[in-house]
Amino acid sequence: MAVKRGATKRGGARREMGLGARIALFVGGTVSLLFVLILMILLSKVRGSLESEVREKGILASEALADGGKAAWIGASGKAAAGSAKRLSALVQASGGTILNAYIELPSGKVLSSVYKVEGLDLLGSASQMGRTEVRLGVYRSGNFRARVHRFRTPILGPRGETVAKACILLSEETIANGVASVRNAFLGLGLLLVLAVLGVSFFLGNQVTKPIRELAQAVGRINRGNLRYRAPDKMGGDEVQRLALALEGMVDELRAGADVGRQLAEKEREEEVLAELRDALLPKELPQVPGFEIEACLESGKGGAVDFYDSIPLEGGRVALVVVSTSGKGALGVLIAGMAQAYLRAFLEEGVPAGETLKKTNRKLAGVMRKGMYATAQVAVLDPVESRAMVYIAGHRAPFFACRAGEISVVHGEGLALGLDEGKVFDQRLEEVPVDMPPGTRIVLLTQGAYAFAGEEGLKFGRESFQELVRRHAPKNSAVFLSLVFGSLDEFLGEAQRASDATVVTAKRMV
Template identity: 30%
Template sequence: MPHHGEEAVNGDMSDEVGPGPSAPAPRAGTATVAYDDGFPRTEAVQAVTARVLGFSGAELTAVYVPADAEGDGDLQLAGTAGGWGLPYGLPTHCARSGDSPVATAFRTGVPLWLGPEESATVGSMGVLPLGGDTQRLGCLVVVDKRPDAFGADRRRLLELHADQVAAGLEAVAARDLGRAKGAGGGRLGPGLETLRGGAFTLGLGTGRIAADAQVLALFGIPPEGFDGQVETLLARTAPDDVPALMAIVEPDRLPTPGQQLSFRIRRPNGELRWLSLRCQVLMAATGAPERVLGVVADAAYLRPSADEVAIVRRLSAALAGATTIRDVSRVVVAALRVPLGASRVAVAELEADRFVVTVLDPPEPDAWPEEWRSEWRSEWPDTSCHRLPTLEAAVRAGQVALWPPGAALEPGLAGVGPGGLAVLPLPADGRMAGVCLVGWDEEHRFGPEERSLLTATAGLAGQALVRARALDAGHELTTMLQRSLLPRKLPKLAGGVAAARYLPATVGLEVGGDWYDVIPLSDGHVALVIGDVEGHSAGAASIMGQMRTAIRAYAVEGHPPDVVVSHTNRLLVGMETDLFATCCYVDLDMEEGIAWFVRAGHLPPLLRHPDGRTEEMDIAGGPPLGVVADGEFPLTEVGLAPGTVLALLTDGLAESAHLPVEEGLRKVREVLGAADPSDAGRMADELLGSAKRRDDDVAVLVLRYDGMEVRPTRARWAVWRLPDAVMHARRFTARTLRSWEVTQEMDVALLVVSELVTNAIAHTQGEVRLDLTLAADRLRIAVNDASPRAPVKPGSVDWEATGGRGLLLVEAMSLVWGSVPLSGGKQVWSEIAVSPRERPARGSAEEGG
C-alpha cells in the first residue's frame, strides 16, 4: 500500500469480481496491525495479512470494537490492514455518543458510504456495522483512494463480508478473552483468523464463476489452473455438504437472506478445512435470479475435535433410525445435554407462526420459565413465535446464536439459560424445520469447539426432522386436529383452581379421543367434563370434538347434568357412527360446595379430602354414550368441603395390558394423597407420572375447591301475569335493593327491571321470573321466560312509534347485557355498576307476587 499521497498499488478489486494479481508486499513504512497468529512476518505473509481485512483491495481496512462490553464508553481501533502510522486520520478512539461515521454506523446499524468530502480522507470510505440489533460487535471501516470506489456490487460484497466478520467474532469472542485483550487486539483478536477470505460472482444461467485469488487459495486451486467452472469448486467439497451448496447454484432453491452456510472442503494435501459462505442473489429485470454475489472465509474455528467427530457420528447413526419427530427430538437431546453439561435442552418444530415443542429435558414443568408453563396444554407447551422475538430473530437469521451469562433476553428465554444460552436453528431444504435451545444454569463460556458441534448437530437434525415429518404425515395431521379441539386454556374460577393435562399415546398413531373441558355456568356454577371416545384415529378425534361441543352447548343452555348427558347420548346415537364414548360430567355450585355427578360408562372420580384421605367416589353410572338411545343417566349429589380436591381421569392413566384398572386406581389414589394441593398444576403433573411408553392417551382434570370468601347475594321473584305485574316487580326490586343498601343506582335498576319484565309479559307465554344478584361491584338483573326466541334490538325507532325502545334503554343503562338460551326458554340479563360499600349479611329471598 502506498504512503498517503502516493499512487495506489495495482491489485484493487473492481465491481466485477474475479481472479486478479496477488497483493504486493507492503512498502517500507506500511503498517499491518492485526492479531498475532504465530506466523513469521515475512513480506509475503504481511501481504496476505493485509488482504485479511482488505480482501477487496482497499487502501486501508480497519475494525473498531467497544472498549468495554457493558458501558457506554469509546469504540477503539482494534486492528488495521494497510496504511501507515495512523492512516488517513482515523482516530484510535471514537465516542459512542459522538457524530463520527463510526459511532453513527454503530448506533444505527446502517452502513455509511462516504465520498472524499464527507469522510475527510483522500478517497471514499465505507463504514459497516458488525453484528445485529441484539449484539453490536463493532464496525468495519474500508478506505479506498478512488472517489467512486464503492459501486453497487462492491457494496453488497462488503456488507456480506461484514456479516462474515461478525459471525467469526461472535464465535470466538468468549474464547480466551483475557489473552485477546492482553495481546492488544481487544475483542477482535482471535477473530481475525476468520476474516481470511475472498469474493466471487456466479452467473446462474451459465454456471461460470469469477472468484478472486483468496477464494481459490482457500480451495487450494492455483489461479492459473482455474477454468472458471463452479463444478471445479464443488469437486473439492465434502460429499455430505454438496447438497447444501446446491441450494446456492440451483435457481429454484435460493438461500435464505442473511443465512451463513458452513461447509467442508478437501484440499489437495488431504486436509479437511471448514469454510463459511454468505451470498446474495441478484434478480434480472424479468424477476428471475441472475447472479449470486458471495464471500467465502476460512472457518477454522468450526474444525471439530476427535470427541466431537465421534459425537456427530453417533448422532448421524441414531438419526438414521429415527422415523418420527418425537424420536428425532429425543436423539438430539441425548446427543447434546450430557456432552455439553447443559441444564436444559428443548427441541421445537416450526408450524406456521408457532413453536411447537416436541421434547423437553428435563420434562418437569417447573424446570422451565413461567411463560412456558402458561402454554402447557398437553404433553409439551407451544407458543406463538411473536411472544419470543429474540428467538424468532435468531431462527430468521438461520445461524447458531450464543448468549453469555446474564444476557438481556425476554423472560421466556432468559429462564432457559441464565448461565448461557445457545439457539440452534434446524435448517433443511432451504427453510427452517425447527429450533433447538440449549441452556445452562451455571456460568458457561462458549468455545469454538462447541459451535462446531452445535452447527453439525443443527444440520443433521434439520434434515432428520423433515424426513420424519414426511414419513409421519398422518400423525401430524391428526395431532394438529386434536390439539385444535382441546381447550387452549382453562377459565379462572371464583372459589377454586382447575388444571388439566393431556398426553398422547407413544405407540401406534399417537392420537385418540380423550378430552376435557371446564365450562363456567350461571349462578356461580361450573361444569367439569372428561371423556374418552373409543379408538385411536382421526375419526375418534373428530367425534371427540363434536362431543365436547355438544356438551358445552347443552350445559350453557342451563340444562341439568342428567339432561345434558342424555341429550349428548341421543346426538351420538343419531350420528350413525360405530364409535361410542364414555363421559363423566360434574355440575359444581362454587358458592355452596354442592356437586351433581353423572357418569356414562366412565371411571369414577377420585376425591382428596382436606386431611389428605382419598376415596374412589361411589357414583351411580349409566351406559356409554352412543349405545342406547333411551339410556338412563342417574344423578348423584355430593357435598364438598373447602380444601377438597376432585380428580377426573381417563382409563389410559389407570389401566393397561399389564395393569388392572383396580390396581391402577389404587396407585393413582396414592399419588393424589401424597401430592401438595396448594399447586393444582403440580398435582396434575404428578398424577400423569413419568412413564415413557403409553399404549393409550391420557387426560387428567383436577379441581381444588376453595370455597368463596364473599358469596353473591341473591333474590328471586316469581312474576304473576297480572295487569300490575310490572309495578309489583318494581316494588320487590326496591325493597331488595334498600335491604342491600344499594340506593344510588336504584332508579337505573328500576328502569331496567320495568323494561325487561314488560317485554317478557308482552311477548311470551308461561312463567316469568326475576333474579337479582349482587356480587362485588355489580348488580345483575335477569328475567327468565319460556320463549326460546331471543330479543331483537331495533336498528332504528320512528319518533311516532309506541314500542321498540325498551332494549335501547336497557343497553344505554347497562355495563353489559345479553340473552342466553335456558331450558327451552331464555334469560335476558343486564349488569349495572354499583358503588363500593360494606356488604350486607348474606341472604337469599324467593317470593311470588
C-alpha cells in the first residue's frame, strides 16, 4: 500500500509538471521569438544605416581626391607629384581609423602613390556605380594584414577630360561590424533577463530533462561493471540526450571491439609463448662434458626474426658434435623447420654417420619436404680430444666461425650451400670439411648472425668487427665467463631496443 501511495503522488506530480512545462514552453518560446525578431529588425536597420554612412564617406573622400586633378597627383615626369603621399596620409589620419588606405592608381592598375603598400586586393562580387564613383567589395592585403573592405574608386581627369588616374579609398567593413556589435551589446541586459526566464522554465522542466540523464548515468555504471550490451533507446529525451545516448552506444561498441582486440593480443602472446617453449624444447638440457674441453652455449631470443637453435651430440671415441642452425622461417614455420633439421641431424649422427655425410643426408630429406625458398643454414664442429682438433662444416651459414689462440683470431669460411635448397648434387659438391687444430688455449666460436647484426637503441649497428674484437679480448677466459662477458657487452649496446632475431653463440676451449 505504501508503494502504491507513493506511485500515485509521483504520478500527480508528473501531470502537474507536464502542464507547467507546456505553459512555460509556450510563454518562453513566444518571448524568445519576439526578442529575436526585434533584434534582427533593429540590427538590419543599424547595418543599413551604417552602410549608407560608410558609402557616403567613401564617395566624398574619393571624389575629393579626384577633384584635385592631374596636377595634384601626377608630376611632369609621370611619377607621383611632390607631396601627394603626405596629402593621402593626412586624409587617412583625419578619418580616425575609418579609412584603411588611400592611393592613386594608374589606368594600367599600377599604384602611383599610397599611404600603405597595396600588395593585393581580391575583389568580390560585382561593382556598383554611384555617380562618378565605382563601389566594390574586396579583401585587402598588405603584409600580414587582411581585411574585408569597400573600395571607392573615382576617375582623375586630364585637361581633355580623359582618365589619367583613379583615386581609391578603402573603408573597412569592421566599422559596420563594430556599430552592429555595439547595438547588440546594448541588448545584453535584455538577453540576461531572457536567460533568467529560461532558467525559471528549466526549473519546471528539470524532472523531465534529468530523467534520461539519470538513465544514462545508470547505463554508464553498468558499463563500468563490465556490461557491454547497452543499446540506445529509439527515443530518449531531447535531441541532445538522444545524441548522447547514441554516442554512448558507439563508445560501448568501441569498448567491445577493444576487448576483442585485447583477447586477440592475449592469444598472440600466448602463441608466442608456446612457440618459445617449442623452440626451447629443441635445445639440449645440458651440454656434454668432453675431457680436455670447456663447452658452453647461450641463446637469446629475438622478436619475430629467424628461429635459431643449437645442439650437442656425443659421438664415438669421446668426440662430440656441436651444431648451430638458423632457419629462414619465422614463428611457427621457423620452429617447424628447426625441429625437422634437428631431428635429421641428431638421428644420423647418433647412428654413427660421419658429420659430412649427415649434412648431405639431412639436406636431401629437407629438400624433399620443404617448399621452395625455405632453408636452414648450419655450422657443425666435431671436437676430437684425441687428435686435439675440430672438423668444421659450414652449410650456407653466413655468420663466421672463429678460432682464437694466443691473441690471434682466424675466421673459417665455407662455400657450402644451405640445407633444403638443392636435392643433393650441388650441395654435395660444395660442402667442405675444414680441420682446425686446437692445441691447449685454443677457443672456437660458432654463432648466428643475430649475435652481431643488430642495432642499439640509438640506431647504431653493432657489426661483425665489434663481435670479433669481443672474441679476441675475452678468449683467454674460461668458457662460462667468456659468454657472460660477450653477452653483457651485447646487451649493453642493445640498451632499451628489442632484439629482432635470435642470437646464438656456442663455444669450446681446449684446456691447458
